[in-house]
Amino acid sequence: MLGILSRMRIYVESYGCTLNRAETGLYVNRLLSEGAELVQRPEEADIGVIGTCVVIRHTEEKMLRRIEELSSKVRVKVTGCLPAVSAGQLEGGAVEVLKPREARSLYTGYLDDVEIREASIFEGIPINQGCTGSCSYCISRVSRGKLLSRPVEKIVKQVEMQLERGIREIRLTSLDTAAYGKDTGHRLPELVAAILRIPKDFRLRVGMMEPKNAGEIAEELFRTYSDPRVFRFLHLPVQSGDDRVLRDMNREYTVSDFERIVRMFRERFPDSTLSTDIICGYHSDDEESFENTVRLIERTEPEIINITRFSPRPFTKDFGSKTPPSNVMGRWSRALTELHREISARKMASLVGRTEAIIFAERGKQGTTVGRDSAYRPVVVPGEYPLYGEAQVEVVDSTETYLVGRVI
Known part of the structure; x- marks a missing residue:
């Protein structure tokens, strides 16, 4: 890892998903526990640490510009997803990258027993690296690699350390929390149950889970949600409401699979939050698939919808695919956004007076x-x-x- 001297001053920025921010926060907390000091301005730092995201091209371009800006002021260590896909563009001069082998080591000991020195940059606890999917469009799978789950006892210990620091909202995060333990045999319900055996008052949020893996554990997992310390929150990205498009994406589930999990969750917890993700303008989308997606949203009424326009990424099967015309993508995106606003506003308004x-x-x-x-x-x-x-x-x-x- 990055060799540091006592009282080295570190400036940190982190972008992208909760997993990326959590990794960056724990990485920097590890450095702080070794004697470094956190500063608020890059000009005051000996080194800057930046957690990067490359989920779409626009975001990657933003990351590259920000790294260039920071490296003109301070030596920069780049973490997150960017090094795995753009290391050749980055490394050299004032820029150093967290190499893939080094990033994997975060999950095989380096993040274990990290003392949380600075709660303001603590975003949650990463539980596994990589995923089990092979989605045609996903660059995160390329950058993160195969599934690598941390031991249950190490995660529980980190939760206990978090609670000792007074941080009572626990967030479990990964590319797919439902994939946790498929490589070790200790699945997510077992991990959640182990955390809930800690005899303290806290709240637990389980992060994003893919429908393919969530369907295997939903019944057992939702039983653990009966503990009042677990937020009734489900982040289940569907990406499309059309089975043909889901097959093209290689998502390995159907619309009915998604709806079955949602129905199971809503029946157990009527007062709950469903969050989902939609890729708008996938290369094989058409008016019929768009209407199918609209109807799915109308049936399931997610309180949160993250809408992302399709962006073909290098190193993926879909790289080079043509997207629908920009005016069509814009119309679809606006319609989905308006539908989401109507659903969310109505549901929020129904709670006034409670x-x-x-x-x-x-x-x-x-x-x-x-x-x-x-x-x-x-x-x-x-x-x-x-x-x-x-x-x-x-x-x-x-x-x-x-x-x-x-x-x-």
């Missing part, structure tokens, strides 16, 4: 504090309250994306 138990999670804007209810919905409360404290609030207003609460 009393909710929340745990405060972060500082908001203009002197507010943001809490999370049992379904992981954000609740904005005027005033500053201790982080990770709890309160009963009355929901007095709502927007498309959050509730407004008053402490009672």
